[in-house]
Amino acid sequence: MRTIAITGIGELTTNDAARFGGDLGILRDAALVVEDGRIAWIGPTTRAPATDRRLDVDGRAVIPGLVDAHTHLVFAGDRSQEFVARMAGAAYDGRGILETVEATRAASTAHLSTRLRHSMAELRRQGTTTVEIKSGYGLDLANETRLLRIAGAFTSETTFLGGHAIPVEYRRHRDAYIELVSGDMLRVCAPLARWADVFCEPHSPHALREDEARLVLTRAKDAGLGVRVHGCQLGEGPGAELAVELGAASLDHATHLRDSDADLLADAAPEGGPVVTLLPLVEFATRQPFPDARRLLDRGVHVALASDCNPGTNASSSLPLAMALAVRHMGMTPEQALRGATVEAARSLRRDDIGRLTVGAAADLALVDAPSYLHIFYRPGVPLVSALDVADTPGGGSSSGTWH
Ligand SMILES: N=CN[C@@H](CCC(=O)O)C(=O)O
Numbered sequence: 001m002r003t004i005a006i007t008g009i010g011e012l013t014t015n016d017a018a019r020f021g022g023d024l025g026i027l028r029d030a031a032l033v034v035e036d037g038r039i040a041w042i043g044p045t046t047r048a049p050a051t052d053r054r055l056d057v058d059g060r061a062v063i064p065g066l067v068d069a070h071t072h073l074v075f076a077g078d079r080s081q082e083f084v085a086r087m088a089g090a091a092y093d094g095r096g097i098l099e100t101v102e103a104t105r106a107a108s109t110a111h112l113s114t115r116l117r118h119s120m121a122e123l124r125r126q127g128t129t130t131v132e133i134k135s136g137y138g139l140d141l142a143n144e145t146r147l148l149r150i151a152g153a154f155t156s157e158t159t160f161l162g163g164h165a166i167p168v169e170y171r172r173h174r175d176a177y178i179e180l181v182s183g184d185m186l187r188v189c190a191p192l193a194r195w196a197d198v199f200c201e202p203h204s205p206h207a208l209r210e211d212e213a214r215l216v217l218t219r220a221k222d223a224g225l226g227v228r229v230h231g232c233q234l235g236e237g238p239g240a241e242l243a244v245e246l247g248a249a250s251l252d253h254a255t256h257l258r259d260s261d262a263d264l265l266a267d268a269a270p271e272g273g274p275v276v277t278l279l280p281l282v283e284f285a286t287r288q289p290f291p292d293a294r295r296l297l298d299r300g301v302h303v304a305l306a307s308d309c310n311p312g313t314n315a316s317s318s319l320p321l322a323m324a325l326a327v328r329h330m331g332m333t334p335e336q337a338l339r340g341a342t343v344e345a346a347r348s349l350r351r352d353d354i355g356r357l358t359v360g361a362a363a364d365l366a367l368v369d370a371p372s373y374l375h376i377f378y379r380p381g382v383p384l385v386s387a388l389d390v391a392d393t394p395g396g397g398s399s400s401g402t403w404h
């Protein structure tokens, strides 16, 4: 059995408030012992037990590995011109999804896998150690299964998003596509996915309508999948009501929520209702208004943060930047933003084994090249956060890191 002590941690955020107090369970001048990839001990550096190896981080901060619970990382093509057009005033309406579908269908599996491998390394370099990945750029049976298989090689958090948009070949036969997604496509994709998601958006002619979204998600639940909803992204709509009605784990985007939606989500929160996953990089890259996180937090709604890295509405994979935007523009405190990208994101995936550092848990760590996690907000855009691969320290093992 190999043990390593990580010592000299200036500020260790555990999210274990019960043991260490405060909102974040912070311990200063801390050390942490890792045994076979699991945390075996947490305490002051001065009392760290003898170990086989020692890594001193010289006063830097350590936080739980970040959890990105909303990404669309399996795709081909490039929509940078669409971004440029938006910056010149064009509105986002979801049409670009179909452009990515065309490019993705035409791409080889090797190309898609290589791109995804690069994206995953990019995420780790920014501190993300758990990633949810959606399909949704295949929109036919063969390609949706292909994308889920590719994603499944990198994460257990795979999401079937056949209900992302109505593909061009079904434009005049929407009902037939909905029947396919909620029938044969779901049947073959369900074993490859943990979740199902839909883009329910009355303000986009390409996205699913409320009744279509309800049918797809109801059948997905019957097939044993957990459900998530893209809702209220482009304007007010039925997304929040649908998420609550179907017991979704998460309502994502929530850019345009009515007070009645916020009240509904608040009423559902004590019974394990949907976490609201806000995606500030999307508002940043589409020039939409930032949602008011405070309005939700004050009502007791659980709020998570994710990147929504995708080729259209946001191509940045930086969860630290999303966190900084949430504090600057959405009324979150730094504590709430850090929790949003760790324990609350874990909650949106219905997991309690990630997003916190406790004895017995996996050593799922991120290093902040600064004395405090506060520098994530204080110095936005600076690459301070990275996954800490304990096995990679001198004398250690693999370089690919561990996904949780
Ligand atoms: N809105 C729906 N889906 C993605 C965007 C997909 C795209 O434009 O390619 C999102 O989460 O924003």
Ligand SMILES: [Zn+2]
Pocket (backbone or CB within 6 Å): 070, 071, 072, 230, 308, 310
């Ligand atoms: Zn999305």
